[in-house]
Amino acid sequence: MFCPKCRTEYRKDFTTCADCEISLVEELPPAGEHKLSDKGFHPIRDQIDKTLEFIRKNQKVSWIFALLVGVIFILYMVMLKIYGH
Numbered sequence: 001m002f003c004p005k006c007r008t009e010y011r012k013d014f015t016t017c018a019d020c021e022i023s024l025v026e027e028l029p030p031a032g033e034h035k036l037s038d039k040g041f042h043p044i045r046d047q048i049d050k051t052l053e054f055i056r057k058n059q060k061v062s063w064i065f066a067l068l069v070g071v072i073f074i075l076y077m078v079m080l081k082i083y084g085h
């Protein structure tokens with residue numbers, strides 16, 4: 001048995017964590033996800049991480065995303081030229 005919060009391993013006859021006072025689980029959720037939420041909530045950083053992971057998983061989407069960023073950048077430059085002076 002494991003504590004989902006502090007990830008301490010307990011013997012089978014234990015049902016709650018002595019430190020966190022929460023119910024133990026048979027299996028721990030994936031380590032990465034839990035560690036991230038333990039560090040504190042970073043909405044922007046979390047979103048960037050998720051986006052990067054999404055791009056890594058979907059290579060096809062990555063160039064569309066790059067194209068989109070490029071188009072936005074070009075539009076921004078055009079806007080600067082028109083309204084900048």
Ligand SMILES: [Zn+2]
Pocket residue numbers: 003004005006007008017018019020021
């Ligand atoms: Zn615990």
